[in-house]
Amino acid sequence: AQSVTQLDSHVSVSEGTPVLLRCNYSSSYSPSLFWYVQHPNKGLQLLLKYTSAATLVKGINGFEAEFKKSETSFHLTKPSAHMSDAAEYFCVVNFNAGTALIFGKGTTLSVSS
Amino acid sequence: DAGVIQSPRHEVTEMGQEVTLRCKPISGHNSLFWYRQTMMRGLELLIYFNNNVPIDDSGMPEDRFSAKMPNASFSTLKIQPSEPRDSAVYFCASSFGSGDEQYFGPGTRLTVT
Numbered sequence: 001a002q003s004v005t006q007l008d009s010h011v012s013v014s015e016g017t018p019v020l021l022r023c024n025y026s027s028s029y030s031p032s033l034f035w036y037v038q039h040p041n042k043g044l045q046l047l048l049k050y051t052s053a054a055t056l057v058k059g060i061n062g063f064e065a066e067f068k069k070s071e072t073s074f075h076l077t078k079p080s081a082h083m084s085d086a087a088e089y090f091c092v093v094n095f096n097a098g099t100a101l102i103f104g105k106g107t108t109l110s111v112s113s
Numbered sequence: 114d115a116g117v118i119q120s121p122r123h124e125v126t127e128m129g130q131e132v133t134l135r136c137k138p139i140s141g142h143n144s145l146f147w148y149r150q151t152m153m154r155g156l157e158l159l160i161y162f163n164n165n166v167p168i169d170d171s172g173m174p175e176d177r178f179s180a181k182m183p184n185a186s187f188s189t190l191k192i193q194p195s196e197p198r199d200s201a202v203y204f205c206a207s208s209f210g211s212g213d214e215q216y217f218g219p220g221t222r223l224t225v226t
Contacts, residue, residue, distance in 0.1 A: 014223035022145065032212060035183075042216075042219070042220075042221050043117075043204060043218055043219045044156075044206075044217040045217070046214050046215075046216070047216055088148070090156070094212040096212070097212045098210070098211055098212060099211060099212055100146065100158060100161050100168075100211050100212070101211075101212065101215060103156050103158075103176070105155050106156070107157060113226055
């Protein structure tokens with residue numbers, strides 16, 4: 001079955017240290033992949049998307065993600081965390097054109113000073 | 114563009130009352146999605162429309178829930194009768210196609226007492 005898995009439900013980092021949020025998907029094909037961010041009491045906002053162009057995708061607020069087909073992964077990274085990065089992050093996959101996106105269960109990122 | 118517009122932003126009602134949530138998608142988008150988000154169950158897709166036609170309503174929890182999209186610029190999600198367990202944040206999102214990136218509204222926070 002096609003699925004998306006966010007490997008960590010909660011990640012804690014210190015301000016200024018790197019961020020790594022992990023996402024794996026199961027599919028025989030190369031899907032479209034997205035990362036969304038949700039700040040407290042806000043709607044979801046698109047961070048970045050991969051649609052079979054460059055495997056390293058740059059998004060807003062200094063985030064980027066790398067598509068690795070051999071590992072079926074699309075991990076989200078940022079070199080230096082900021083307090084304002086504290087939020088919920090969702091990895092999202094589209095396996096078949098014309099079908100709805102599939103959302104991961106989310107990873108809560110906490111950033112301490 | 115004003116983005117996806119949802120109303121009301123907050124709704125407090127008593128058990129047994131009818132609740133209607135409204136959504137105006139981004140102009141030109143052909144797909145519209147309704148989600149529910151709670152701490153316990155996370156983000157759930159309730160129903161989505163393509164070109165005003167319901168495509169998948171398998172996420173609608175029970176017959177008390179109904180959704181309509183009478184035209185390309187308006188959709189409603191109705192709960193009748195409402196129950197305390199319906200308390201959640203309800204998001205509407207729209208996209209050009211069902212597999213494209215979705216743009217989320219700010220959500221409606223529903224509290225049923």
